[in-house]
Amino acid sequence: MSDTAASIMLVDDHPLLRKGLKQLISLEDGLEVVAECSNGADALVRAEELDPDLIILDLNMQGMDGLETLKRMRDNGVTSRIVMLTVSDADEDVVTAITNGADGYLLKDMDPELLLEQIQRAVDGKMVLSEAITEVLATALRRPSAPTASKLDGLTNREREILELIAKGMSNKVIARELDISDGTVKVHVKHLLKKLGLRSRVEAAVWMVNQDT
Amino acid sequence: MSDTAASIMLVDDHPLLRKGLKQLISLEDGLEVVAECSNGADALVRAEELDPDLIILDLNMQGMDGLETLKRMRDNGVTSRIVMLTVSDADEDVVTAITNGADGYLLKDMDPELLLEQIQRAVDGKMVLSEAITEVLATALRRPSAPTASKLDGLTNREREILELIAKGMSNKVIARELDISDGTVKVHVKHLLKKLGLRSRVEAAVWMVNQDT
DNA sequence: GTAAAACTACCCCTTTTGGGTTAGATTGCG
DNA sequence: CGCAATCTAACCCAAAAGGGGTAGTTTTAC
Known part of the structure; x- marks a missing residue:
């Protein structure tokens, strides 16, 4: 790939989780966390500023939530790959996230090694989805009528x-x-x-x- | 205090958060993570086995939740100090947790430095509560009457x-x-x-x- | 670019709501 | 028994709600 490390930006309002994620990523050569944000508004600014290779975006944030942040980033022309990270195991938000331009949807309770692997894959330009999520997506697509249609x-x-x-x-x-x-x-x-x-x-x-x- | 490091056990079903927490704790001399559990059942066994000085227990776990785990631990005669860790900012669970023998109730989105400080205080035998939580507790205790008086x-x-x-x-x-x-x-x-x-x-x-x- | 949708604001009107009063019938209690 | 509370029902009136329309501005979509 390139000779410089891939730049990653973390967006999550839990400092602890950011810390864990950052440490995890630091284990991998070729990946570098260049910014951390604790809220969507901040993330919007930094994303345009830094244009990182990958943005890992928490779905459940206070204030502007992950989906809103995602949407606005894409509206602002952010072309970074964006992977959503969330607690919820089977969420209707998957579909929304994907259609709004997310390149992946991962769960926080994944095995760290697996997560790291997926992050690497995301950097490489692949779409990454947690296993539990692929099912949700599949069933969602299977009935285009009203599965999530509240x-x-x-x-x-x-x-x-x-x-x-x-x-x-x-x-x-x-x-x-x-x-x-x-x-x-x-x-x-x-x-x-x-x-x-x-x-x-x-x-x-x-x-x-x-x-x-x- | 003692000349050996205080032993701490982490119970949380999010590996990432455990990682972050463990790293945070490792920064502090005198604190040592001796075990990590990803679920309540496992935690019950390890708690009796290790009898750690402090158990940091996630409230929102799949399977046996934090409160249930807490209750069973106390029933089993676990005397370790136990601090609940949770995402929710203002929960009625606080009261339940405290009455069930928890020695503290902290929020995951606290500032890491503050969190570390609170963990140290918990090890020292003090009760630790997030600021947002103390209010909830106060109001809850302020009206112990009105059980049926709707x-x-x-x-x-x-x-x-x-x-x-x-x-x-x-x-x-x-x-x-x-x-x-x-x-x-x-x-x-x-x-x-x-x-x-x-x-x-x-x-x-x-x-x-x-x-x-x- | 244009077209569609959303947000804003006003007009009209009828119906609903909430608050005040009075008052008869029924029920429960000392 | 009397008295208080409750349930019923009516009156009046002001305010709020809901449904119809038109219309200008902004945002979004194509």
């Missing part, structure tokens, strides 16, 4: 945001102040999300939503 | 009944048909139960109720 996906960001506030019991007026838009606009969004969800009132929406993330 | 008890049967229907998303009219009374009467009950619960809308009531029987 009704939530039919909503726009704003609608989803407002739905969450409704699920906290807020009125349109309060939501309007919260989001700094007019309450008339909030009503529009509520109207739309109710229609999309096939519900007849904000109470139904609230109940549905609260039961949703159970 | 606000629900302040409601009449009819009001409670109607509240439950509201929590299903029903409108006053639907509830009226359901209970075979006039919708005007339903409004009266709703009015009263809102006042008793200190809520401002049926949406708040619905959300409160749904979260109640969680």
